[in-house]
Amino acid sequence: MEFLDIPYSAYTTDAQRQLDIHMPGDAVPNPLPPLIVFIHGGAWRTEDKGEHRKLARDLATATGFPVAVPNYRLTPRDPPDDNHFRHPGHAEDALQALIFLTTWKGPSAVGRPIYDPNRFYLMGHSCGAHMLSSIFLDSSSVTPTLAPPPSLLRAVQKIIMSEGIYDLDLLLSTFPNYRDWFVAPAFGRRESYAPFSTTTYPLIDKRIKWLIIHSKGDTLVDLPQSDAMYQHLCELNGGDASTRIHRNTEQLSGEHNDILLGLEFVEIVKNYILDDE
Template identity: 25%
Template sequence: MPLLSLVVSPRTAVESRALRAAMSAPSWARRLIAGRPVMIDGQTLAPDLQMMLRLQAIARPRDEEVPIAMMRSNMVREAAIVGGQQSIGEVRELVVGGRPARHYLPSEPVSSDPGPLLVYFHGGGWIEGDLDTHDAPCRRLAERSGVPVLALTYRLAPEHPFPAAHDDAEAGFRWVVDHAAELGADPQRIGVGGDSAGGNLAAGVALAAARDGVPLAWQVLLYPCTDLERDTQSLRLFGEGFYLTTAFMDRANDYYVPRPEDRRDPRVSIVRAEIPSDLAPAYVVTAGFDPLRDEGETYARMLADAGVTVELQRCTGLIHGFVNIVGVGSSSRAAVDDVADRLRTALG
């Protein structure tokens, strides 16, 4: 029988059920809670996410100044509330490159050993996030696609500033390639992916793999951070009120890359990297109401200009962090399912 999601506290379970009920209420009730439609830059915010943001602002405004330990624990709790219970064939706890990892094996894999594998890096601004915050989306991606997912971890700032996360991501990926047989994976069918800061790390891994001749079949970059010196229209439009805020990004930058001169380093601001023409094909997904939208799309255009096979998908009505929202509402889950279907096509 498929395993269910991680055990959560009774309070978190109650909050998750309450949010699911609210987001499944009759349309008139949802409109009453959410208010008038939000339309910015020719886009309309998904009604279920608009209501969720409204409820969040009423119940528990996001505090960007809390101690880092509290910020991390809050993210775990919030992820459990919106992630819901996602079935999966099997989950294995591993150690990869000396760091915790989690291997998600779907109930119906697309192929037997050796088969495909997606190596996944979680988001969180390089300062928060872990295996638990991204447990639900990893389960959903693996079970829906039939492609096993291996979630890797990396050291977090401010305890471990740049380039610690980048180095851990690259070392973890190399370990996976070297131990592919142990993981039941075909080295020629390994992909890499991640969201936000994890998308940044996945992109960096793909660049390093191309430079060093390490096989990589595909990369999926979900609303990736690509430029720490960002000055974009999407930042000005969506830096407040749509979950990811300018204040959080400033704090993440200060913690992960405390030396301003390092923020132009192509290992973190990947829009400054030289793009190898033989880089793995990329699937770049952005969210319409995300301050990182424009820099993610700029990177996708850079890849295309360099001759890399790239597909860009903007989810116009969604917000930053939608990959975690697979247990409540419908718009984010549908987008994650689309990513899973694309994963199955690319690697399956």
């Protein structure tokens, strides 16, 4: 059972502000299960929720939990000037989708909720990891519009980030061509992108657990990105880091997006999510 193209904003006909929910079966489980939410990547400029239906279906089958995949508005591929959609707009859309999911009463065809709005597991891939870390770490000094409400913070149990972009300056030191390709269009043209490095943001909620995944075969985003975020989260969590911050950087060997198509990635996510269930 799937519910597609659900508007999460007042712009009900905007396909970039809609989400899909994939159920693990044809009936709503009782008691209501937690919800998994996947924020896709695409360098802030490409991809669509429909491209991730296989992953969502595989995750729903493996965990027994529904999986939501929201779209968000994208930066134009070839913006004519600086007056275009860019950060933090993408993350604001993702936050709006998450807030919507905490209050949604379920599809009219069912007539009741289809998941527990008080238990969320969040996933972000590539730039989706930057969005989640911008929201659930304290970026208020730079992007105050990304502050999550208390109800959402309480709902989030774990955050799983794969092949993440966290430190743009560090990324550009290895991939300088990324500046013109997607960084400047998404963040504006500037000498340094240090204000948007999520590896400098303070902790908001120490209760949330984090898993950092990175494939050895990823040639688009290098491992130092995930290493930097892992170290930052460990420092923020201090003596609790060993139980709250985890990483998997040795198991996968596929390319940046290819890992999302395989069941090995799904198994890693499933085991991490179900560990506390």
